[in-house]
Amino acid sequence: MKSKNDTAYCGIYCPDCIHYKNKYSVYAKSLKDHLEAIAFDKYAKNKSPFGAQFKNFEEFESVLTALAETKCNHTCRTGNGCSGVPCKIMECCISKNYEGCWDCSEVDECDKFYFLEPRCGEMPKNNIKKIKKDGIDKGMEKRDNFYVWQK
Template identity: 85%
Template sequence: MKSKNNTAYCGIFCPDCIHYKNKYSVYAKSLKDHLTSIEFDKYAKIKSPFGEQFKKYEEFETVLTALAETECNQTCRTGGGCSGVPCKIMECCISKNYEGCWDCSEVDECDKFALLEPRCGEMPKNNIRKIKKNGIDKAMEKRGNFYIWQK
């Protein structure tokens, strides 16, 4: 049951995700709050030999805000979707009363996985194939790397 609760409908094992129970969101929020309190944005806009490297502060602030907002403390299945946001895969499984995509015969042709492919490649579908073959607990013991850049 632990594997099922930690496994998203798409076959992703949530605890492997970079966003799940991360610390960077807490640090980013703290840094953002501090920089806001000292009005660092105003300092960054002043042209001086001491602030030349801060010309792109607004871009940095955008990324910092995104980092602060990617906190995810629940799995897809228990939290209502990835970071609390349901996706088309989850909605499809729920509408068909599936425990996950492993209950579906159309996974290989499914276009709903396109949103995952840039970061995860074929890992979700590979996990689904393993779940179909071995069951969820054994499959999650043999899961692949989460992100395409992991070796």
């Protein structure tokens, strides 16, 4: 049985998200702290043929910081949005006092899902349709794969 708290307003199932309670943030934070402690940035910035493969270290640092900071310990519903940030879909549902978009009759034409589409495709709207038909628990048991590359 899938709990309502795990199902976001947009129809995604939060525990399927790559950021949810992930392990990489812990590893990234540990590596970031270690590299800072030994001032690896100074080593990388120093122009020398030896170690030239580290010339893009600053870019790597920014990605490492993003990895360290994108852990989501709460679901959308219990943590107030993705990584604690509400989106327009969530705000729309709350303003209309909807439990989720499955209470809405304008899902097909709704244009608020565009930011989910590159990675999730039609999954959120497909899940919403399944919830409309069978309710949250049964509908989410038949949910789509989270990411388009998981098909």
